Amino acid sequence: MTKLLLADEENLKAAAEIIKGGGLVAFPTETVYGLGADGLNEDAVKGIYKAKGRPSDNPLILHIQDLNELTRLVKEINDTARTLMENFWPGPMTLVFKKTDIVPSVISGGLDTVAIRYPSNEIACQLIRVSGTPIAAPSANTSSRPSPTKASHVYEDLKDKIDMIIDGGSCDIGLESTVIDVTSKTPVILRPGGITIEDIKKFFPDVCYDKHLTNTDENIQPKSPGMKYKHYAPSGELYILDGDIEKIKEFILNNSDENTAVFTYDEYEIAFPYTRSLGSINRPKDGCKVFFDLLRECDAKGITKIYSIMPSKNGVGFALFNRMFKASGGKIKKL
Numbered sequence: 001m002t003k004l005l006l007a008d009e010e011n012l013k014a015a016a017e018i019i020k021g022g023g024l025v026a027f028p029t030e031t032v033y034g035l036g037a038d039g040l041n042e043d044a045v046k047g048i049y050k051a052k053g054r055p056s057d058n059p060l061i062l063h064i065q066d067l068n069e070l071t072r073l074v075k076e077i078n079d080t081a082r083t084l085m086e087n088f089w090p091g092p093m094t095l096v097f098k099k100t101d102i103v104p105s106v107i108s109g110g111l112d113t114v115a116i117r118y119p120s121n122e123i124a125c126q127l128i129r130v131s132g133t134p135i136a137a138p139s140a141n142t143s144s145r146p147s148p149t150k151a152s153h154v155y156e157d158l159k160d161k162i163d164m165i166i167d168g169g170s171c172d173i174g175l176e177s178t179v180i181d182v183t184s185k186t187p188v189i190l191r192p193g194g195i196t197i198e199d200i201k202k203f204f205p206d207v208c209y210d211k212h213l214t215n216t217d218e219n220i221q222p223k224s225p226g227m228k229y230k231h232y233a234p235s236g237e238l239y240i241l242d243g244d245i246e247k248i249k250e251f252i253l254n255n256s257d258e259n260t261a262v263f264t265y266d267e268y269e270i271a272f273p274y275t276r277s278l279g280s281i282n283r284p285k286d287g288c289k290v291f292f293d294l295l296r297e298c299d300a301k302g303i304t305k306i307y308s309i310m311p312s313k314n315g316v317g318f319a320l321f322n323r324m325f326k327a328s329g330g331k332i333k334k335l
């Protein structure tokens, strides 16, 4: 039986006991809910892959709340890593380092690197602190489903497969952290997220995206193994509609039925029964916060087709576009 509990001190202590004993606890972070286990306990980490149905070559992030922990987990902290850590930790940023032998290879999916994150969410930090170990945590969803931004999403996917869910309400950001490779001098963004390329450019003007993020050619393999899998997918088909808004409205009217949903923005009024707003087109963080929740809502309502209007790709809008693109399986309709 999976316990669903509020994040008070007593429950966090009980959660930490489960982690120390090799069990699985889902907990909130500022990005999405994570499915945590003791990151230095191989069997516990294997339990994460099993509960999620996750391919074993897709490595996990280790979560810490004390910078002193880093030295035993990673081989080298170069100046690039240091600058990013000083400016963006704690927060929605994950750094990829060369790993030490203490990190089990089940965490790193057989790579010689390890991804580390220092979250800002107080509940997450407290759980890591009381557990006294780095916590391995992927997003707490069944593999390939939309990431969970509420405790109820975790329950939907993982009830009876994990020991406990700590309910900390809705996640602030709603999309996963920015993953950055810092094994060389120039940082490379492997997954866009809450910390944007514009934020990083202030310190590293030559920061770039991994090639697969800006090129939709399927032959280019992403450096972050997780980005190659089908991801964030709703049960229905999702199409991104891009182009003139009047043409988009016409297309929707001519190509929908009672099981179609439309994701739009406050600025565009669309006269369609099942319409949901991704907030303001000029404030993509609105869309980040609700996107996964809306995908799950559509599943629950039996929606078979979703038309989502192209977001602005500025700032965190690029991360929203990335998740939307993956959820659509690459289906963009130009109008």
Ligand code: TXA
Residues within 6 Å of the ligand: 029, 031, 032, 033, 034, 035, 058, 059, 060, 061, 094, 096, 108, 111, 113, 114, 115, 117, 137, 138, 139, 140, 175, 176, 177, 178, 179, 190, 191, 223, 224, 225, 226, 227
């Ligand atoms: O916001 C987040 O990052 C959330 C919360 C719970 O912290 N976690 C999360 O974990 O999104 P997950 O497992 O769903 O995504 C981790 C991503 C995957 O794309 C994985 O391939 C990549 O990070 N990753 C992990 N270790 C890596 C490594 N050593 N090298 C390259 N990419 C790595």
Ligand code: MG
Residues within 6 Å of the ligand: 138, 139, 147
């Ligand atoms: Mg995930």
